[in-house]
Amino acid sequence: MRLDLLAELNAVRDARRAACIVTELASGDQRLVIEPEASDPFAEKIRNAFASGKSTTAESIDGKAVFLNVHVPSPRLVVLGAVHVSQTLAPMAATLGYEVTVLDPRTAFAAPERFPGVDLVAEWPDVALPRLGLDPFTAFAALTHDPKIDDPGLSAALAAGCFYVGALGSRKTHAARRDRLAATGVKAADFDRIRAPIGLPIGAASPAEIAVSIMAEITAALRKPEIRA
Amino acid sequence: MDPLSTAETWAREGRAVALATVVETWGSAPRPVGSHLVIDGDGLFEGSVSGGCVEGAVVSEAADVIETGRPRLLEFGVADETAWRVGLSCGGRIKVFVEKVA
DSSP states (O other), rough: OHHHHHHHHHHHHHHOEEEEEEEEEEOOOOOEEEEEOTTOOTHHHHHHHHHHOEEEEEEOOOSSSEEEEEEEOOOEEEEEOOSSHHHHHHHHHTTTOEEEEEEOHHHSSGGGGGTTSSSSOSSSSSHHHHTTTOOOOEEEEESSHHHHHHHHHHHHHTTTTTSSSEEOHHHHHHHHHHHHHHHTOOOOHHHTESSSSSOSSSSSHHHHHHHHHHHHHHHHHHOTTTOOO | HHHHHHHHHHHHOOOEEEEEEEEEEEOOOOOTTOOOEETTTTEEEEOOOOSSSHHHHHHHHHHHHHHOOOOEEEEETTTTTHHHHTTTTTTTTEEEEEEEEE
């Protein structure tokens, strides 16, 4: 690999963006793809590889073996609300390989004793989120049930293109949320990306079971983005 | 340490560097496709392309790649004798692409 190409790849990875190195195996010719163009013969394969995180081999039109090595950032989960569900959700997501941050401006909730070993931030979302840098490889779950806290977080997650945006609350709560966010300029198409009521419908009863339903929904959003429960 | 960052650092230090990448696996393979091993001109390495079974063979091939500048596609598997010798005993087969970083 040319050193300048390697340096460019490393810079893209540091910026938490997806990248693909396309290598023609016989000659060693290589190129870096960040956004596959429509004219790229491997555009679809690269997009699929970005979604699955799996590198793959392919064949060019003239029959040459090609390797598509994808580099995707590790997924992150930002949980807004240091609530009972989050106490199970945070360690569960960490086990699944997510970098996890729990955010809650209410210091009684965001107490380190309640979240041992978890990255805990006791700040308002509009203060903390720009620093945390939400991105398309981040899942965002709003669990405070308090519009003052959840709403600005949800707006930021939608604007950042988080691959998963979920919010706790009944259908009625969610309808009221739709009106409030519309009033702040959130477009309907963006709002419709919010999964609410949050979690897969598995009949979850306890806070830990709700955490399971949320984590399963996040996993589906990451691995099978075309499926929406 | 991340092998791709190591490769860049080593190359910038003026060391001769080769990069090995798992491009295909069959059956039970210890490291997934896309895994990297970076090797310098003295045979020092970081990362892995298997559970330690074929690293030795890849490192010696890397010396040739560094010298000639030409990439190589290596294949290891239980079906061929070489693989037994280097010991990919897990029952899988892997293809490893080795290229110079320059």
